[in-house]
Amino acid sequence: MTARIVEVRQDILKKNDLLARALRSRFEEAGVFVVSLVSSPGAGKTTLLQRTLAALRSSLRVAAVVGDLQTDNDARRLAEAGVPIRQITTGTVCHLDANMLEQALEDWDLRALDVLFVENVGNLVCPASYDLGEALRVVLLSVTEGEDKPLKYPTIFGSADSAVLTKIDLADVVDFDRDAARQAIEAVRPGMDVLEVSSRSGVGLEAWINYLQAMRTHAFAVGTH
Amino acid sequence: MHGGCHEVRTTTVAVFGAGVTGMTIADEERRTHPRGVDTPGCSHSEQDASAPYTGEAMHELSVALALVELASEEARRLGDVQISAVHVRIGQLAAIVPDALRFSFDLAAEGTALTGARLEIEPVPTSVACQACGTHVLDAFQPICCPRCGGPADLRSGRELELRALEVIDHDGPDC
16 A cells, blocks of 8 residues: 555635536526625615615516525515515525525526526625626625624625625714725725615615616626627 | 726736646636635624524535535546545635534545545635735735735735645555
8 A cells, every 4th residue: 555645736616616607607698697795694685685676677677596594584575576586595504605596596597587686695704705606796784783894804895896885874873984994895805886875764775776787787798799 | 897906806816726737627717706716714704693503614514515525526536545634725814714624524524435534734824915015924814905015915825725635545456
C-alpha cells in the first residue's frame, strides 16, 4: 500500500454554480427577469413583495417563488395578489439553492412570465453562498436592525446588486441614521444602488417599481444585443 | 449599472479562476458571476425564532454534503483506492466554523467511500490588492478595501471553499 496526494482543486459548491448557470441561461432564453430578495428574518421581504406584485401585475406577467424553513404562510399571503406563487419549504436548510429553485419551477412555463421573484429564506449568511441564476439580487435592511448590519454581514451585501432600506417610515421612531447605513453599505459594496421604501406607508414604492422596470429593461438590452 | 466595486469584485472572481490549475467548467463559469464564490456559514446567522431548532451546523452540513459528493466522484475516478484524508481550503470570509464542518463531514461521510477519512482544513486569510499600495492581508472584520489608502482593492483571497486534494491509499496488486 502506498499513500499519495491527488490534487483536485475544485469549488465545493461547483454543482450549485453549474445548475445556477443553466438556470440563468433558461431565464434569459425565456425572457423572464428574475429578482431574488435576501434579508434577515422579519426585514419585510414578503410585505414588499406583496406590494410589488400588486403594482406590477397590471402591466407585467409576474410570479413568485418563496422559501421558508417551515409553513406556507408567506405563499398564502402572496397569493392574495392573484398571481402564481410557489412555496419551497426547506425543512432544516437555511437557504435556497439552485436545485430547489429548479424543482420548484418544474412544469412552469417560464415564457409565460415577465418577472419572477424569488424570496429567499430569511438569513443574512448562507444565501450568499448559493447562486440561484437570478439577474438581480436585492438585499433588504430594515431600519429596526441597525445601521452597521452591512459591516457585520459583508458577504451577503457583497453578493447583492442593490439594497433596499425597508420600514423607512419608522426611521425617526427608532433613531435610524440613514447616512450611517448608506456609509456602511458603501464601505462593503462601493457604488451599490440603495433605495428607501416603506411598504406600509407606500413611501418610495414608486421609485422601487421604476427601478425594477429600469433594471429589467437594462438586463434585456444587455442580454439580447 | 454599478460603481467601481462591482467590477472590482467580478474581477476578483476571475482572479480565483485564473490561479487554479486544471481549470474546470465551473471555474470558467464562476468568472462570469460573482455569487458563486461567497461562502459563509450558518453558525453566525440569525434564525427565525419560530423555526424548530435544527442545530448550529446546518450550513456546514450542506457544505459537507456537497464536499462528500464531490470528493466521492473524484475517488471513483481514481479507481480502487481508499481515501485517508480530504484536504480543503476555507477562506476567512467563508465564515465556516472548522469544528462544525468537521462534525458535519464525519456525518456526511458515513457509509461512503470517505468513511473514516480525516478532514484537513487549511485556513486562507483575506487579502486584497490595491493598484497603488500593493497586496495586503486583512484582519478579520476589516472592510474589503485597501487598509493603507482606503481606496478600492481587488479581493485576492478569503472566500475559498475548495476541495484541494485527496490523500489516497492505493490497493496494489496481490503480491503486496
